[in-house]
Amino acid sequence: MAASYDAIVIGSGPNALAAAITIARAGHSVLVREAQATIGGGMRSAALTLPGFTHDVCSAIHPLGVGSPFFQTLPLHEHGLEWVQPPAAAAHPLDDGSAVVIEQSLDSTATGLGEDGDAYRKLMRRLVANWNDLAPTLLGPPRLPKHPLMLAGFGLQALRPATGLARSVFRGEPARAAFAGMAAHSMLPLEKPGSAAFGLVLNALAHAVGWPFPRGGSQKIADALASYLHSLGGEILTGAPVTSLSELPPARVVLCDVTPRQLLALAGDRFTPAYRRLLSRYRYGMGVFKLDWALDGAIPWKAAGCARAATVHVGGTLDEIAESERAAWQGRHTEHPFLIVTQPSLFDSTRAPHGKHTGWAYCHVPLGSTVDVTEHIENQIERFAPGFRDRILARNVLTPAGLESRNPNIVGGDINGGAQDLGQLFLRPTWRLYSTSARGLYICSASTPPGGGVHGMCGYHAAQRALRELES
Ligand SMILES: Cc1cc2nc3c(=O)[nH]c(=O)nc-3n(C[C@H](O)[C@H](O)[C@H](O)COP(=O)(O)OP(=O)(O)OC[C@H]3O[C@@H](n4cnc5c(N)ncnc54)[C@H](O)[C@@H]3O)c2cc1C
Structure with missing residues (x-):
């Protein structure tokens, strides 16, 4: 030194x-x-779990x-x-056994959204096409933008609450739910102004650069x-x-x-x-409660589309996801939390021994929560992937306090x-x-x-x- x-x-x-x-x-x-x-x-x-994982x-x-x-x-x-690019950026399973798949191609994603395909294309097209010009402004401090008109177009939608945007732009539950899943990364109640911004940016990134790891x-x-x-x-x-x-x-x-x-x-x-x-x-803001699993096999999603993405948003409908985020913000726990699940070992054989897999998931909880929500998280996965529990070889639990003890920046989770x-x-x-x-x-x-x-x-x-x- x-x-x-x-x-x-x-x-x-x-x-x-x-x-x-x-x-x-x-x-x-x-x-x-x-x-x-x-x-x-x-x-x-x-x-975190077993040797080799x-x-x-x-x-x-x-x-x-x-x-x-x-x-x-x-x-x-x-x-x-x-970087490993899974075939699709993210998937969002629904109770009928189908899934919305956010593909890297905007058009393929829109096609998969059926009646809401045109609305999705219209919502995302400009932002995706102009992503490279907008990224330095969106990912920087407030300052006079280089592309004020482009930014204004984004801002008008981005400043809205995610629930309002999803309900006014889309007619069907699948597209509304998928947008809510993206916007829930904001860690804000989805009725809050500005929560739509996170959904728009994460969807745009899916089409502009993918969701790799x-x-x-x-x-x-x-x-x-x-x-x-x-x-x-x-x-x-x-x-x-x-x-x-x-x-x-x-x-x-x-x-x-x-x-x-x-x-x-x-x-x-x-x-x-x-x-x-x-x-x-x-x-x-809110805290996070996280689980990691060593698994005997891949997560057995009912919807085949979920196996094409490393990230799966688990939480059902827009209303359910909105309630989950509202609860965490207001200091309550819900039995049906919205989860962000990742399954990198499907696309990266270095993560687990041959034939085995890793799983990673978290949900939002009240800041500093000490409640164990392991069962709620595993129930939610089981809902869309029956037989999931049978594949668990070992799990590691990270509570908000556990995360903070590993890194003091994660205040209250x-x-x-x-x-x-x-x-x-x-x-x-x-x-x-x-x-x-x-x-x-x-x-x-x-x-x-x-x-x-x-x-x-x-x-x-x-x-x-x-x-x-x-x-x-
Ligand atoms: C469970 C979880 C899941 C996440 N998932 C994603 C994801 O999938 N994608 C994504 O982009 N982001 C994700 N994030 C968020 C991302 O990890 C953080 O936003 C990011 O790491 C913040 O970076 P940072 O440099 O500000 O701080 P940190 O990454 O938190 O680093 C702070 C560092 O400072 C050290 N430090 C603190 N105080 C001191 C001190 N006094 N002396 C010396 N060292 C100190 C800490 O030990 C730590 O190493 C996730 C975070 C968590 C916890």
């Missing part, structure tokens, strides 16, 4: 590594300090990773990252980012939690891949009272670094965005724009601000 650095980054999640790479690429020395023994934050994989502890599927304007500039394939597990993204950072001269120290900024070697700038609550604990004494107040008012409603979508965590009231100190986590997900864009934009200071 050097005696001093131009920049120190606290944490090694996607945003931390993106920030460190941006700074190292500009020719500055940088050290990453990670609390855990392994790097990656929300990109870790581990043997590799599970993604947090993130699993990466439309935002492959679609990230920043990651697209990095030679990650030269550092071991290989890394061969070998999400850890491979972390490893590739770290390998590239090392090639640029950056240093990484693991097993090195930072409890106070005063314990760091001298550095001209410090970037923190933490959420506002931790930032206050780390550096509260350096901030103005007004900034401290703003940070303490920052709101966290909130995987997005804070609620992403309109009040905190654009100006997060405060109007200062990546800057703080202390000179030389920045926040670069998912608690800054554009928010949760493995895309590195928060880190990239925070590093741009830090570079202005380093180079002034």
Whole structure:
């Protein structure tokens, strides 16, 4: 280790590594300090169940990773990252044994939606065609857009509640339910303005870049980012939690891949009272309860289409999904939670021994919930895949507290670094965005724009601000 650095980054999640790479690429020395023994934050994989089974502890599927304007500039394939594209992006089973399949082709998806095919095509066509122009604006801090008309067209739909949009655009339950499943990634009640944005963006990504995952597990993204950072001269120290900024070697700038609550604990004494107040008012959203399974065989979905996608949205109708999300937001638990299920081993033989499979699923629960919802989750899968339970060889349970103990950024189980409603979508965590009231100190986590997900864009934009200071 050097005696001093131009920049120190606290944490090694996607945003931390993106920030460190941006700074190292500009020719500055940088050290990453990670609390855990392994790097990656929300990109870790581990043997959570039985020997030979590799599970993604947090993130699993990466439309935002492959679609990230920043990651697209990095030679990650030269550092071991290989994206696996399943035949379809996502599937949504229904009680009649059918499934909506979101194919990579917009037209094929529309054809599968029958009576709502034209409406889906009309809703998505412009956004998909203009995705590359819009992505830097949608995945960045608020600023004057390069394509204001295009953005206005998106904004008019995106600012609506997901339920309102789905009911007014589509006539049939399948299309409404499938849109609700996409929008539920927002971790907001689907009646909230702005919840439609998440559904639109995730559908657009399905058609523009697909919903891939890394061969070998999400850890491979972390490893590739770290390998590239090392090639640029950056240093990484693991097993090195930072409890106070005063314990760091001298550095001209410090970037923190933490959420506002931790930032206050780390550096509260350096901030103005007004900034401290703003940070303490920052709101966290819902929590997550997650299960991983080692399975004796693939999940036996009734609908064959579900075996074509690595991601399956399980929750039935729009009304059921809306109730599930409303309940979690209001502090209630539901017996029929909406689930995001992934089954990467169907397309990646490195995840499980021959003939065996992995399963990964989570549902939203109230922030900090301590209720065990294992049975509710497994009942929901059994509903659309009878015989699922018989295939379970072993399971690992991650409660909100369990997730937070592995990564303090997952406050109360909130995987997005804070609620992403309109009040905190654009100006997060405060109007200062990546800057703080202390000179030389920045926040670069998912608690800054554009928010949760493995895309590195928060880190990239925070590093741009830090570079202005380093180079002034
Ligand atoms: C269960 C789950 C499923 C998810 N699924 C997906 C998905 O499929 N696709 C997707 O795109 N996103 C998904 N996400 C979200 C995604 O993982 C996060 O949004 C993303 O990882 C946030 O990145 P980050 O860099 O801001 O923080 P994190 O990835 O949370 O990293 C923060 C890092 O900082 C370290 N740290 C914190 N405090 C300190 C300290 N004081 N000293 C040193 N180190 C510290 C932590 O140990 C951690 O390694 C999921 C998250 C979870 C939990």
